[in-house]
Amino acid sequence: MIEDRSIREAAEHLLTDQLFGVLSTYGRDGPHSVIVSFAVSDHFRELIIVTPRSTRKFANILKEDSVSFFLDNRSNRITDLQRLTALEARGRAVEIPQEDICSYRDIYSAKYPELKEFAESPSNVLVKIKVKSYEVIHHFQNVTILDVT
Amino acid sequence: MIVPLGGRNTMSRAEFGGKAAVLNELAGLGCNVPEGIALSTDVYLQYLRQSGIKPWLSIQLEQKSLDDMRWEELWDLAQTIRLRFLKTPIPESLQIDLLSEISGSSNLADFPAAVRSSSVLEDAPGLSFAGLHDSFTDVKGTFSILSAVREVWSSLWSDRALMYHRELGLDTESAAMGVLVQRFIAGDASGVIFSRSPDNESLAILETVTGYNEDLVSGSREPDRIYVDRKKRRIDKWSKADVKHPVGLSEKTVLELVRIADSLEKHFGHPQDIEWTISDEEIYILQSRPITTIREANIPLWKLEDKRKWHASQHQTMAQLHVLRERITESFLPSVKEVSRHLSAINLEGMDEIELEQEIQRRKDLVDEWEHNYWELFIPFAHGVRLFGEIYNRIVQPESPFEFIELLVHQDFRSIRRNTQLRNIARLISDSDGGGSLEEMPPHIRREIDLFLDEYGQSAFSGSLIFQDPQKLLDFLSASSNSYSRADMSFDQNDSTRLEELFLSSMQALGRREEGEELLDLARLSYRMRDDDNIYVARIRGEYFRAEDMYRRRFSTEEMEAAEIKPEHRSMHRRQVTGTSASEGVAAGPARVILNADDLFQVKEGEVLVCDSIDPNMTFVIPLSAAIVERRGGMLVHGAIIAREYGIPCITGIPDAVNIISTGDMVTVDGYLGIVTIEQTPTAH
Numbered sequence: 001m002i003e004d005r006s007i008r009e010a011a012e013h014l015l016t017d018q019l020f021g022v023l024s025t026y027g028r029d030g031p032h033s034v035i036v037s038f039a040v041s042d043h044f045r046e047l048i049i050v051t052p053r054s055t056r057k058f059a060n061i062l063k064e065d066s067v068s069f070f071l072d073n074r075s076n077r078i079t080d081l082q083r084l085t086a087l088e089a090r091g092r093a094v095e096i097p098q099e100d101i102c103s104y105r106d107i108y109s110a111k112y113p114e115l116k117e118f119a120e121s122p123s124n125v126l127v128k129i130k131v132k133s134y135e136v137i138h139h140f141q142n143v144t145i146l147d148v149t
Numbered sequence: 150m151i152v153p154l155g156g157r158n159t160m161s162r163a164e165f166g167g168k169a170a171v172l173n174e175l176a177g178l179g180c181n182v183p184e185g186i187a188l189s190t191d192v193y194l195q196y197l198r199q200s201g202i203k204p205w206l207s208i209q210l211e212q213k214s215l216d217d218m219r220w221e222e223l224w225d226l227a228q229t230i231r232l233r234f235l236k237t238p239i240p241e242s243l244q245i246d247l248l249s250e251i252s253g254s255s256n257l258a259d260f261p262a263a264v265r266s267s268s269v270l271e272d273a274p275g276l277s278f279a280g281l282h283d284s285f286t287d288v289k290g291t292f293s294i295l296s297a298v299r300e301v302w303s304s305l306w307s308d309r310a311l312m313y314h315r316e317l318g319l320d321t322e323s324a325a326m327g328v329l330v331q332r333f334i335a336g337d338a339s340g341v342i343f344s345r346s347p348d349n350e351s352l353a354i355l356e357t358v359t360g361y362n363e364d365l366v367s368g369s370r371e372p373d374r375i376y377v378d379r380k381k382r383r384i385d386k387w388s389k390a391d392v393k394h395p396v397g398l399s400e401k402t403v404l405e406l407v408r409i410a411d412s413l414e415k416h417f418g419h420p421q422d423i424e425w426t427i428s429d430e431e432i433y434i435l436q437s438r439p440i441t442t443i444r445e446a447n448i449p450l451w452k453l454e455d456k457r458k459w460h461a462s463q464h465q466t467m468a469q470l471h472v473l474r475e476r477i478t479e480s481f482l483p484s485v486k487e488v489s490r491h492l493s494a495i496n497l498e499g500m501d502e503i504e505l506e507q508e509i510q511r512r513k514d515l516v517d518e519w520e521h522n523y524w525e526l527f528i529p530f531a532h533g534v535r536l537f538g539e540i541y542n543r544i545v546q547p548e549s550p551f552e553f554i555e556l557l558v559h560q561d562f563r564s565i566r567r568n569t570q571l572r573n574i575a576r577l578i579s580d581s582d583g584g585g586s587l588e589e590m591p592p593h594i595r596r597e598i599d600l601f602l603d604e605y606g607q608s609a610f611s612g613s614l615i616f617q618d619p620q621k622l623l624d625f626l627s628a629s630s631n632s633y634s635r636a637d638m639s640f641d642q643n644d645s646t647r648l649e650e651l652f653l654s655s656m657q658a659l660g661r662r663e664e665g666e667e668l669l670d671l672a673r674l675s676y677r678m679r680d681d682d683n684i685y686v687a688r689i690r691g692e693y694f695r696a697e698d699m700y701r702r703r704f705s706t707e708e709m710e711a712a713e714i715k716p717e718h719r720s721m722h723r724r725q726v727t728g729t730s731a732s733e734g735v736a737a738g739p740a741r742v743i744l745n746a747d748d749l750f751q752v753k754e755g756e757v758l759v760c761d762s763i764d765p766n767m768t769f770v771i772p773l774s775a776a777i778v779e780r781r782g783g784m785l786v787h788g789a790i791i792a793r794e795y796g797i798p799c800i801t802g803i804p805d806a807v808n809i810i811s812t813g814d815m816v817t818v819d820g821y822l823g824i825v826t827i828e829q830t831p832t833a834h
Contacts, residue, residue: 007721077204078204078207079208135724140727141725141727141822141824142723142726143723143724143725145722145723145724146720147720147721
């Protein structure tokens with residue numbers, strides 16, 4: 001059995017090490033999932049994503065700010081069943097106000113120096129997900145909820 | 150790679166395993182080694198890969214760390230893995246290679262064969278793996294040889310092997326096994342020879358039995374022991390195990406064996422422990438391993454015997470089980486009843502402080518003595534269930550490795566008898582408008598309660614007497630009389646009759662029906678005793694608690710402090726946890742965490758019982774429970790036994806169950822998949 005502390009550590013590793021996750025939003029056409037890059041801030045309380053304003057995900061967020069963000073470390077082998085750790089973050093997505101953009105963009109760019117230009121594009125918007133809870137899935141069927149307060 | 154013995158200058162231990170490497174070397178030296186072939190570990194790995202077992206195995210091994218498993222859980226895992234090997238044939242292309250070697254140059258298919266394990270770790274310096282894996286003798290026909298090869302491979306995954314791997318910190322998943330297929334020599338006499346005794350360097354020691362040497366190696370037969378003066382080449386002493394039927398071994402043969410042992414010791418540069426057999430005056434060498442490592446580790450030569458004892462303590466033979474059964478039924482059960490009856494008749498009220506102190510000490514000693522009996526008799530006797538399971542799986546090869554349990558359920562358990570007695574009282578209470586104090590109860594109900602307490606009044610759980618206050622029992626039954634009196638067991642007799650016939654007819658086909666019947670009978674008693682034994686031993690323990698409690702009430706000034714459990718806000722909680730599905734079904738209900746005897750009386754109908762480990766003394770609450778969740782893991786733990794009787798789901802092996810679940814949490818128990826889902830209720834935290 002994984003100890004409480006190591007579950008928290010496993011979640012933090014995932015959030016730090018993984019490059020991409022899946023953001024799920026809900027809009028006029030129903031649910032919508034898309035792969036995104038992301039960075040963490042405020043001691044894992046917030047996730048930062050960058051998206052063009054014209055995307056369906058951003059339109060959805062404007063209508064319904066409840067979102068789910070999923071990531072995992074699968075290697076596409078059957079042994080993933082027991083080995084993988086996956087995590088779902090739930091929270092509210094909000095556009096980052098102009099006055100805070102610089103500091104958030106720095107965090108994002110530190111993780112993705114290759115995407116610096118993308119992050120700075122005027123057509124893009126920075127969104128932060130204020131996480132309410134993380135749900136960590138490990139060893140196939142074990143689920144632990146971490147409240148974020 | 151498949152190579153004839155003696156067909157190579159060297160065979161590496163890593164490639165072919167220790168036994169094959171040594172026998173190949175011996176054959177090269179001109180020793181008379183039964184002809185045969187060695188299958189390298191690569192053949193085993195090919196089988197794993199081609200048959201699809203490999204990824205399946207990884208998943209099995211990663212469900213729970215071996216370090217976190219109790220011995221019982223290792224046994225469960227071993228059955229699961231071994232059955233998979235038994236049910237997975239060798240893929241065709243590999244089979245063709247093997248068949249051509251078996252029936253090719255060595256003509257092995259024309260004679261009975263011995264199919265022997267040759268483990269990579271076996272007999273390696275510093276490790277003693279002898280007898281850990283299976284070997285099969287007198288195997289006839291190519292089909293049987295191929296299935297024996299799979300059985301030898303599967304023995305890499307026996308419970309004993311898993312335990313060894315764990316203790317030595319070996320990487321279990323990458324373990325591999327070589328196999329020897331040799332001509333089987335039906336020896337007239339067989340044995341082992343130690344080229345020198347560690348106690349007396351001038352002596353060599355032979356142990357020998359008539360016939361084959363499996364009985365000697367397994368320790369089930371007492372051998373003749375012969376001491377030979379190495380220098381003078383003279384028999385020093387011959388201790389006969391059976392004076393009337395001494396082993397037929399000539400002095401000439403004994404001395405020839407000593408000569409061989411001596412030359413092998415010189416060749417290998419270490420004293421040797423050599424297995425041999427003799428047929429028609431011809432000596433065959435079956436194995437040779439160094440004994441120096443054993444001495445260096447300061448373990449005596451007879452370590453070999455210790456190991457036999459150790460194995461024997463884990464794995465009982467049918468004959469040993471019969472002895473245990475007799476001791477339990479003829480001696481233990483009658484005397485435990487007598488002792489507890491005697492103790493309960495003693496008037497503790499009339500004792501002064503000193504007398505009562507002495508009485509407590511006497512009872513404590515008795516508890517120790519009976520608990521010792523419990524470990525000596527009941528724990529080994531419980532292996533009757535496992536022996537049956539192992540044989541059932543080998544013979545029947547069922548879909549589930551735990552199908553055999555279906556043949557053991559629904560017996561006359563003490564706990565079920567107790568619950569039936571309680572159910573009858575519940576019905577009487579229900580008919581009599583219920584409620585009220587013990588004194589107000591109609592005499593016929595009071596009489597029934599007295600009868601119940603006579604039989605089960607000493608039941609103890611978590612250090613205290615459960616039914617000490619009969620009013621609590623009465624209140625419990627009054628509150629739940631309707632549901633308790635409805636509670637019934639689940640029976641599906643048809644299925645178990647069908648399986649019983651399947652097992653016995655499969656045994657009959659092997660000419661072993663009688664043995665099958667005997668084994669099933671032993672296994673049933675062993676299964677029932679697993680549950681009953683705690684209730685019997687509790688009678689003595691309960692009498693000890695009764696005296697202690699009396700002392701506390703009359704002479705102790707210490708106030709009992711009730712432990713206060715502070716609700717704690719948890720920022721992390723488990724929503725879903727997995728364990729072993731030990732009894733099938735799905736149920737949901739509020740959790741009732743059981744930490745002490747008082748918690749038992751709080752149980753309401755439809756609640757999910759959550760506890761560290763179920764004790765048969767507390768299972769009177771099961772008729773009300775919807776499901777059981779238990780920390781202690783395994784398919785044969787008490788929680789699983791009682792759950793099967795009532796047909797409710799049970800999940801065992803949930804680490805820390807009583808801490809991650811709180812009373813009041815809504816819990817769903819999926820007894821098919823072993824998943825417990827916990828919905829935290831705000832009020833519970």
